[in-house]
Amino acid sequence: MQILLNGKRVATEARNLDELCEGLGFADAKIATAVNGSFVAASDRKQTPLAEAAEVEIVAPRQGG
Amino acid sequence: MLTLYGATFTSRLLLGTAQYPSPECLKQAVKASGAEIVTVSLRRESARARTGQGFWALIEQLGAKVLPNTAGCRTAKEAIATAKMARELFGTNWVKLEVVDNDDTLQPDLFGLVEAASELAKEGFEVLPYTTEDLSAAERLVGAGCKVLMPWAAPIGSARGLVNKDALKTLRAYFRETPLIIDAGIGAPSHAAEAMEMGYDAVLLNTAVAKAGDPVRMASAFARAIEAGRLAFESGLIEPRDMASPSTPVAGTPFFKIDNAS
Numbered sequence: 001m002q003i004l005l006n007g008k009r010v011a012t013e014a015r016n017l018d019e020l021c022e023g024l025g026f027a028d029a030k031i032a033t034a035v036n037g038s039f040v041a042a043s044d045r046k047q048t049p050l051a052e053a054a055e056v057e058i059v060a061p062r063q064g065g
Numbered sequence: 066m067l068t069l070y071g072a073t074f075t076s077r078l079l080l081g082t083a084q085y086p087s088p089e090c091l092k093q094a095v096k097a098s099g100a101e102i103v104t105v106s107l108r109r110e111s112a113r114a115r116t117g118q119g120f121w122a123l124i125e126q127l128g129a130k131v132l133p134n135t136a137g138c139r140t141a142k143e144a145i146a147t148a149k150m151a152r153e154l155f156g157t158n159w160v161k162l163e164v165v166d167n168d169d170t171l172q173p174d175l176f177g178l179v180e181a182a183s184e185l186a187k188e189g190f191e192v193l194p195y196t197t198e199d200l201s202a203a204e205r206l207v208g209a210g211c212k213v214l215m216p217w218a219a220p221i222g223s224a225r226g227l228v229n230k231d232a233l234k235t236l237r238a239y240f241r242e243t244p245l246i247i248d249a250g251i252g253a254p255s256h257a258a259e260a261m262e263m264g265y266d267a268v269l270l271n272t273a274v275a276k277a278g279d280p281v282r283m284a285s286a287f288a289r290a291i292e293a294g295r296l297a298f299e300s301g302l303i304e305p306r307d308m309a310s311p312s313t314p315v316a317g318t319p320f321f322k323i324d325n326a327s
Contacts, residue, residue: 006109027207030121031110032150037142039149057109059150060117061124063091064106064134065081065221065271 004055018045021058031060066282067267069160069213069244070191074101077261078291079132079246080284081271088123090280095127098284103129104161106268107151109317117276132193134161139174141181148185152318161269162194171221171249175202179209186210190278196233197246200239207243214240215248215269218260222272224252227259237264254283254290262302290297 003012005020014020017033017040023065034039040048050056067074080100087292095103108115124131133151136175138144141164148160162185163176173196182192186209192256193213194206216236219225227233228250237245246261250270257268268291277283315321 002079006111026110028111028113029110029118030154031117032107032154034150037146039146039153041153043318056129057150059107059154060110060115061121061154062082062087062108062117063083063120064104064136065083 001052003050005055006056010047012050014050016046016050017056019044020050024058026058027032029060031058033058036063042048067232067244069102069193072123075099076288076291077102077267078247078257079104079267079269082124082275083271084275085280086119086169091275092123092127093281094274094284097281097288098274099288100284101129102129102132102294104132104134105269106134107147107154109276111182124199128321129271130159131155131157132159133157134195135163136165138164139166139177140164141177141184144177144181147182148181148190152190158191160192161189162192162317168214170311172215173197175199175205176204179205182211183208183209193246197286198229198236200232200236200323201287203236203240207240213244215246218247218249221249222325223250224273225250226256227263228261232267233260234263254286257287258290258297261291262297265293 001012002009011018036055067077067195076099078098078100079102080098081104082091115282126288135144135147138147161181161183162183164174166174179192179193185192192211192213193215195215196202198216224279244266246267246269247265250261251257251270252273262266274280
């Protein structure tokens with residue numbers, strides 16, 4: 001399956017958002033997520049399936065003004 | 066004391082965390098500024114670099130209240146989703162709301178801003194909107210539930226100071242009880258002092274400190290200017306006048322002839 005992860009096309013076998021994050025090594029990382037433009041809470045990632053062409057954002061704290 | 070959404074602060078300087086030469090410099094600048102509130106953002110995290118994880122450890126060391134922004138969001142929808150991600154990530158209802166759709170001016174899109182503020186306030190966010198000096202927009206934002214307003218002084222990073230002083234004075238006069246924070250466009254401590262002398266409650270800045278020749282000393286300079294400006298405002302500034310008025314008593318001036326005999 002092809003998805004758009006942080007703006008880049010990638011192949012994944014992850015069935016849901018939680019599996020995707022874990023596969024990327026973010027299991028215990030300080031991240032937040034959105035799918036197709038909408039926020040997905042950490043507690044909802046397991047119940048959030050990924051479909052072909054899903055647009056996933058994984059963000060973390062960064063410097064800001 | 067500065068009170069924002071029920072929380073009180075001694076410092077009236079809010080400092081951004083971007084563009085410093087090094088993480089250590091950022092830490093020292095925050096310390097020198099006395100800032101109790103620092104702004105942060107969210108950015109895409111790379112599984113390889115994991116940049117955000119290290120930055121979070123640094124922020125925790127600062128011990129300041131974190132104000133996440135929605136910088137880079139071009140629509141209300143993007144800003145709302147970003148604010149929700151920030152709330153989960155940083156554990157705060159506070160959000161510095163930015164909706165900007167012009168790369169040259171980075172001027173707030175006031176329509177998108179009001180739309181996003183209204184939705185976020187309904188969902189329990191405590192919104193600090195980055196706005197312009199426009200009075201009508203300010204009224205809409207307050208009506209949407211914003212209890213703090215953050216008008217710009219000038220475009221972000223421009224260092225031009227208070228470009229539209231008359232409108233900023235009007236805004237201050239109109240919103241007597243709403244905390245007003247000057248956000249963006251400040252270049253020099255004198256700009257910040259001027260805003261405080263006008264009765265603004267606080268100043269939020271980043272570039273003027275981070276890009277200074279010596280950010281740590283500049284942070285200290287801004288802290289003093291903001292404190293001085295506030296003290297001056299509270300002390301009651303005198304009104305300017307067109308003509309001179311002698312400060313030394315006129316009565317008893319030597320050689321002054323009270324009765325001109327000629």
